[in-house]
Amino acid sequence: xxxxxERGSLRVQxxxxxxxYPGHDGEAVHAVRDLSFECHAGEIFGLLGLNGAGKTTTLxxxxxxxxxxxxxxxxxxxxxxxxSREVRQSIGFLSASTGxxxxxxxxxxxxxxxxxxxxxxxxxxxxxxxxxxTFGIDRYADMxxxxxxTGMKQKVGIARCVVHDPPVLILDEPTxxxxxxxxxxxxxxxxxLCAQGRCVIFSTHIMSxxxxxxxxxxILHAGRIRAVGTADELREEFSEQYLEKxxxxxxxxEG
Amino acid sequence: xxxxxxxxxxxxWRELRRDRRVxxxxxxxxxxxxPGLMGASQRLQSRHAGQMQERELRVAIADSTGPYAxxxxxxxxxxxxxxxxxxxxxxxxERRADVAFARKVAGAGGTVSLDSIRVWAASAREDSREASRxxxxxxxxxxxxxxxxxxxxxxxxxxxxxxxxxxxxxIATAAEEGGAEAAKIAIYLLLMILYMxxxxxxxxMVAGEKERGTLETLFLAPVDRSEIAKAxxxxxxxxxxxxxxxxxxxxxxxxxxxxxxxxxxxxxxxxLLPFGGLALLxxxxxxxxxxxxxxxxxxxxxxxxxxTSMLPVMLVLLVPALMSMQQSIEMSTFIAVIPVANLAxxxxxxxxxxxxxxxxxxxxxxTTIYLALxxxxxxxxxxxxxxxxxxxxxxxxxxxxxxxxxxLHLSLASSLLIYFYLGQWLQSRWEVGGLAVxxxxxxxxxxxxxLMLTHSVRDWREVLGIRLPRPGAGLGAILLAWGAIxxxxxxxxxxxxxxxxxxxxxxxxxESLGELGLPLAVFLLAFSxxxxxxxxxxGLALGVLRRSGLPAGAAIFGSAFYFALMHxxxxxFVLTFLLGSLLGFAAYRGRSILVSMxxxxxxxxSLVLGLDYFSRHEMPIDPxxxxxxTLSGGGLVAGFLxxxxxxxxxxxxxxxx
Numbered sequence: 001x002x003x004x005x006e007r008g009s010l011r012v013q014x015x016x017x018x019x020x021y022p023g024h025d026g027e028a029v030h031a032v033r034d035l036s037f038e039c040h041a042g043e044i045f046g047l048l049g050l051n052g053a054g055k056t057t058t059l060x061x062x063x064x065x066x067x068x069x070x071x072x073x074x075x076x077x078x079x080x081x082x083x084s085r086e087v088r089q090s091i092g093f094l095s096a097s098t099g100x101x102x103x104x105x106x107x108x109x110x111x112x113x114x115x116x117x118x119x120x121x122x123x124x125x126x127x128x129x130x131x132x133x134t135f136g137i138d139r140y141a142d143m144x145x146x147x148x149x150t151g152m153k154q155k156v157g158i159a160r161c162v163v164h165d166p167p168v169l170i171l172d173e174p175t176x177x178x179x180x181x182x183x184x185x186x187x188x189x190x191x192x193l194c195a196q197g198r199c200v201i202f203s204t205h206i207m208s209x210x211x212x213x214x215x216x217x218x219i220l221h222a223g224r225i226r227a228v229g230t231a232d233e234l235r236e237e238f239s240e241q242y243l244e245k246x247x248x249x250x251x252x253x254e255g
Numbered sequence: 256x257x258x259x260x261x262x263x264x265x266x267x268w269r270e271l272r273r274d275r276r277v278x279x280x281x282x283x284x285x286x287x288x289x290p291g292l293m294g295a296s297q298r299l300q301s302r303h304a305g306q307m308q309e310r311e312l313r314v315a316i317a318d319s320t321g322p323y324a325x326x327x328x329x330x331x332x333x334x335x336x337x338x339x340x341x342x343x344x345x346x347x348x349e350r351r352a353d354v355a356f357a358r359k360v361a362g363a364g365g366t367v368s369l370d371s372i373r374v375w376a377a378s379a380r381e382d383s384r385e386a387s388r389x390x391x392x393x394x395x396x397x398x399x400x401x402x403x404x405x406x407x408x409x410x411x412x413x414x415x416x417x418x419x420x421x422x423x424x425x426i427a428t429a430a431e432e433g434g435a436e437a438a439k440i441a442i443y444l445l446l447m448i449l450y451m452x453x454x455x456x457x458x459x460m461v462a463g464e465k466e467r468g469t470l471e472t473l474f475l476a477p478v479d480r481s482e483i484a485k486a487x488x489x490x491x492x493x494x495x496x497x498x499x500x501x502x503x504x505x506x507x508x509x510x511x512x513x514x515x516x517x518x519x520x521x522x523x524x525x526x527l528l529p530f531g532g533l534a535l536l537x538x539x540x541x542x543x544x545x546x547x548x549x550x551x552x553x554x555x556x557x558x559x560x561x562x563t564s565m566l567p568v569m570l571v572l573l574v575p576a577l578m579s580m581q582q583s584i585e586m587s588t589f590i591a592v593i594p595v596a597n598l599a600x601x602x603x604x605x606x607x608x609x610x611x612x613x614x615x616x617x618x619x620x621x622t623t624i625y626l627a628l629x630x631x632x633x634x635x636x637x638x639x640x641x642x643x644x645x646x647x648x649x650x651x652x653x654x655x656x657x658x659x660x661x662x663l664h665l666s667l668a669s670s671l672l673i674y675f676y677l678g679q680w681l682q683s684r685w686e687v688g689g690l691a692v693x694x695x696x697x698x699x700x701x702x703x704x705x706l707m708l709t710h711s712v713r714d715w716r717e718v719l720g721i722r723l724p725r726p727g728a729g730l731g732a733i734l735l736a737w738g739a740i741x742x743x744x745x746x747x748x749x750x751x752x753x754x755x756x757x758x759x760x761x762x763x764x765x766e767s768l769g770e771l772g773l774p775l776a777v778f779l780l781a782f783s784x785x786x787x788x789x790x791x792x793x794g795l796a797l798g799v800l801r802r803s804g805l806p807a808g809a810a811i812f813g814s815a816f817y818f819a820l821m822h823x824x825x826x827x828f829v830l831t832f833l834l835g836s837l838l839g840f841a842a843y844r845g846r847s848i849l850v851s852m853x854x855x856x857x858x859x860x861s862l863v864l865g866l867d868y869f870s871r872h873e874m875p876i877d878p879x880x881x882x883x884x885t886l887s888g889g890g891l892v893a894g895f896l897x898x899x900x901x902x903x904x905x906x907x908x909x910x911x912x
Contacts, residue, residue: 060471063475064475065471065474065475065640066640067640085477085478085479086477088475088476088477089477091475093472093475095468095471097467097468098468099467099468099469099471099472100469100472101266101270101469102467103269103270103273103274104266104269104270108266108269112262112265112266113476115258115262116259116262116263116476116477116478117476117477118477120258144273160472
């Protein structure tokens with residue numbers, strides 16, 4: 001899809017990033033190898049891959065919850081290893097599990113994460129109120145999350161990760177497990193956030209979401225990028241009409 | 256306090272106070288349920304005791320007109336049952352009577368003929384014990400009466416029997432007596448409550464957060480992980496300690512209002528100072544237990560794994576809890592540096608009114624050091640990505656070495672708990688039969704369960720190490736057993752005398768041997784444990800630990816730890832741990848469980864036969880001479896050398912994943 005906002009300044013730069021885990025048998029397991037890409041303000045960059053392709057590991061490295069074993073990356077100008085705290089200040093991270101505290105209310109969660117990101121006083125209260133209103137959850141603000149529907153929980157999750165107005169959003173399969181309506185609402189929000197000039201890195205294995213949202217796509221398989229470009233560029237490169245076919249060929253070819 | 260720490264503490268506190276499990280474990284259990292249950296059970300007991308007092312009990316006699324039949328007739332609480340003279344014992348055994356007695360004349364051929372009364376009672380049955388007590392009391396009265404009559408006939412005033420009048424005066428205050436009474440249950444209850452509260456708080460705050468995916472969310476906030484760790488540690492430690500305080504408050508209230516009373520029915524008075532001191536000591540105890548449990552919760556990859564991994568902590572806590580209940584074990588420098596046990600002993604001494612300031616300071620310093628070490632470890636663990644994110648979704652008891660190891664620990668820990676309670680129950684019901692059933696029924700069942708849990712049923716011979724050993728290994732085992740007896744028994748006595756004085760156990764053991772009879776004693780105390788305990792500890796535990804990749808030493812000590820724990824005896828822990836290590840060494844070097852079985856049998860059988868010989872010949876058990884030590888040393892060295900010649904089994908630690 002085409003966004004009205006022009007591609008802006010560089011927000012995420014990934015250079016030869018790799019992550020290796022020790023396996024049970026003593027051999028190294030390469031979750032991600034030699035990964036390089038970049039993403040700009042106002043752009044949605046999609047990571048497309050099967051389960052176990054390395055999408056979540058890549059996003060967790062960018063979010064600093066995992067440390068890369070090789071390569072470098074910067075988020076909002078900060079190195080993910082040396083300036084991890086600044087990186088975490090600059091991102092909003094959301095996964096399918098939402099990561100919500102079920103015994104806290106929507107307002108308490110959004111307020112707590114606003115506080116942890118350094119907001120306080122009137123500014124904090126104003127941001128909490130505005131964020132809850134934006135996502136239509138102000139009516140449920142004082143309800144404990146355990147009582148909310150799955151779609152509402154996802155909205156609270158998004159509100160939680162944007163309350164501090166981060167320039168970069170990292171979304172790890174945010175529609176996984178949601179019904180059609182809730183997934184559509186989530187995707188609407190992602191478009192809105194991108195239109196506001198945020199850089200969005202979005203992982204999924206659903207083709208329709210990629211077609212609808214992503215400006216550029218990287219197809220990941222066995223920890224490596226098999227192809228990267230806009231949807232049209234990928235169709236042309238693989239001489240296929242449908243993106244699904246492109247994906248299947250990319251992941252089936254020997255790398 | 257840093258603002259981020261304050262925010263995290265607020266968040267944790269808000270979550271916890273809305274958790275029903277926390278409310279139940281931290282508030283309802285200690286404040287209402289336990290005091291209520293204790294009070295109710297005490298009332299039930301006293302009601303039962305009252306009913307027993309009023310109950311008529313049956314006494315089997317051979318002749319209702321015999322010289323002593325009147326004893327029964329004069330006691331309205333006893334009913335005579337006439338049976339054949341040769342079936343008095345059978346009458347009690349078959350429950351046709353609660354107790355039986357018969358007269359036999361001794362001293363035949365002499366000028367003086369003394370009457371001897373033999374009483375048969377089944378000491379495992381409460382009604383029989385009570386009947387026996389009443390009967391013996393009645394005979395005691397009869398004897399005193401007969402003596403008075405004899406003295407009167409001889410013209411001697413009967414008052415002259417009371418040469419010395421004894422009157423005991425207790426100098427303990429009511430608070431000290433109340434404290435000593437409270438110590439019987441308060442410390443045990445407090446430690447168990449601390450464990451329960453700590454486990455609920457710790458599992459929810461880390462393992463639970465990992466499972467719900469909220470820990471990662473928290474770690475993505477721009478705060479240091481050490482701040483997050485600090486907040487969690489503070490909440491768990493404070494929450495656990497607060498639960499301990501509530502437990503104490505519940506206990507004091509139940510004493511104050513008389514819900515719980517002393518064994519003799521009197522009210523328990525607890526002074527304000529001991530209670531305050533106890534409350535102060537509950538804080539470091541709660542903090543340490545809570546922090547250790549938090550470390551386990553951080554290490555575990557799921558809520559379930561955390562809960563099962565915490566079971567051994569409860570077993571370990573039972574040791575100081577039981578130790579502190581024994582007044583005969585005195586506080587010492589050694590105990591003052593044992594975590595939790597030091598605080599438990601301080602609590603007991605405080606309640607009894609004789610707290611040592613030196614031991615108090617030493618214990619607090621030691622606890623502070625342990626706490627600092629645990630906190631450091633927990634903080635470091637919370638920084639490890641594989642522990643926090645749990646990306647390794649290996650199933651809890653999967654067919655991997657670590658999965659097998661976890662399954663083994665789980666099966667051993669739960670087996671010990673079940674064995675302890677079920678075994679106790681069986682033995683209280685059937686005595687010798689119960690012991691045999693718990694050895695031959697329960698333990699093999701646990702071995703099978705352990706094999707199932709560790710997915711080792713197919714390879715059971717290989718895992719248990721059932722293979723024919725070389726003759727040299729067998730000889731080595733026998734020599735090791737004989738060599739080990741003297742150092743282990745003397746060392747055991749030394750540890751006991753120095754750190755935890757208790758009754759002379761070899762003498763008590765020798766007494767119980769007499770009751771069993773030698774062949775049965777050898778079967779039950781030597782042959783049975785040698786077979787079934789070896790199957791469980793040197794077979795299953797050592798086998799699975801080795802196959803899970805643990806080094807031989809760690810696997811041997813691990814199996815020895817469970818072996819020592821299973822004996823559920825404070826006094827014998829060190830002895831059984833050392834013996835377990837020796838048995839593990841023999842099984843490992845001898846390449847067969849039959850070697851450790853032989854060692855175990857030789858050791859136990861030698862002890863049984865030796866004690867029987869010493870007690871029959873009324874010889875003092877003190878074989879600490881030059882010859883004894885030389886023979887022991889020679890046996891140990893020869894045994895070690897013979898076993899060292901055996902090559903340990905290659906590939907015992909192979910990867911089975």
